[in-house]
Amino acid sequence: MRIQDSTVINDLTIGITTVAFSKDEELVNTINNQGFKNVLINQPQRRFTQDELIAFLAKCDVAIVGLDKINDEVLSRVPKLKAISKYGVGLDNIDFEACRRHNVRVLHTQGVNKRSVSELALGCMLSLSRRIYVTSNELKAGDWNKQGGMQVTGKKVGIIGVGHIGKDIIELLKPFGCEILVNDIIDQQSYYEENGLIEATKEEIFKNADIISIHTPLTEDLKYFINKDSLSLMKKRAIVINTARGGLINQDDLKWALKNNIIAGAAIDAYEVEPPTDSDLISLPNLITTPHIGGNANEAVQAMGLAAIDNIVAYCQKD
Known part of the structure; x- marks a missing residue:
């Protein structure tokens, strides 16, 4: 899936916090090929601290997140953020009520890994x-x-x-x-x-x-x-x-x-x-x-990444 209307994406910055996605060249190339203005990846390739997460998300219109804690304290400091797309299936790290208060859409697909x-x-x-x-x-x-x-x-x-x-x-x-x-x-x-x-x-x-x-x-x-x-x-x-x-x-x-x-x-x-x-x-x-590898088989990394990308594309096309 690719966004057809470039006017939708000219001003969008997409951020990817999750390490597995950021390390996967094929997934990074796939999202870059959607035509977004700017795609930011997790350059340190390690789990962000809360302050690092806030600094990263503050630059983003939409973000692909993994196990990062998305709560009121984070969302109150990233007013630019409009939507998050979940990489993976667990949702207990996301405060849905806080997302509603801050008008941040949560995009996710269950069962992919x-x-x-x-x-x-x-x-x-x-x-x-x-x-x-x-x-x-x-x-x-x-x-x-x-x-x-x-x-x-x-x-x-x-x-x-x-x-x-x-x-x-x-x-x-x-x-x-x-x-x-x-x-x-x-x-x-x-x-x-x-x-x-x-x-x-x-x-x-x-x-x-x-x-x-x-x-x-x-x-x-x-x-x-x-x-x-x-x-x-x-x-x-x-x-x-x-x-x-x-x-x-x-x-x-x-x-x-x-x-x-x-x-x-x-x-x-x-x-x-x-x-x-x-x-x-x-x-x-x-x-x-094991170092939290349950959902990280090669096939699952691809499936979760593509689902997260597809959810962003659908969100942008709808809006």
């Missing part, structure tokens, strides 16, 4: 269950440990958050014949029945699941919902996977659970502070830690 995230979650399930990650590191350290873990096939898997990504991981798990327990705030009874899923409370999932995979936004109600209390309810062989948002898991409590064999293992791809600063946590042998 779901397979990238769900494949990572499945990979972590297999790697931790069969102890691929653990024994590989042990062997590199000279320890020949032939403990092969447990199969994923036939196990009870708890999916907390049954949106685009939750549904996709359920699809990927079908060949494994798992008993899948699901929890979501939205009533999806017909979907559950069609797919042989068992609706359960979070507490039931904590108590009964062998593997728990989290796919929820970060809200006040869900802040630290994985904590000492919930971890203590889990089986000793349980595995917890968070490819969603930092802050859903209390990292100190998770560290306690992993160190004391309360649960068998965990994988986290998102952190409250990124990059994470707790070296004791990330060095644990039964914890897979």
Whole structure:
């Protein structure tokens, strides 16, 4: 898609805050080819501080944003900004009420990176269950440990958050014949029945699941919902996977659970502070830690970037 009416774009400056987009030459070329007056990218190629974000957005009419916090404090200092296009699918970093107050449109497309995230979650399930990650590191350290873990096939898997990504991981798990327990705030009874899923409370999932995979936004109600209390309810062989948002898991409590064999293992791809600063946590042998790559498979980077561009083009054509 390309804007046809050049009068719409002659005076528009487009800013791209997200690092993955700014690093992708093909995406940068694509948006440059739309004919905008000026396209600014994230030159430092790292997450902006709030002051850096404000200084950057102050130059922009429209911006493509990733995980940047878009709140009242930011918006009150960037009066030129008229719209933001979300790169990615998580929206909990955007204060929609503040955007309405400041007349900033939020443009977004859901589900474009779901397979990238769900494949990572499945990979972590297999790697931790069969102890691929653990024994590989042990062997590199000279320890020949032939403990092969447990199969994923036939196990009870708890999916907390049954949106685009939750549904996709359920699809990927079908060949494994798992008993899948699901929890979501939205009533999806017909979907559950069609797919042989068992609706359960979070507490039931904590108590009964062998593997728990989290796919929820970060809200006040869900802040630290994985904590000492919930971890203590889990089986000793349980595995917890968070490819969603930092802050859903209390990292100190998770560290306690992993160190004391309360649960068998965990994988986290998102952190409250990124990059994470707790070296004791990330060095644990039964914890897979990835640098927030869930949505960053090459195919997903392209899909999210093109969706963000298309949303801007549609916005400009409409206006």
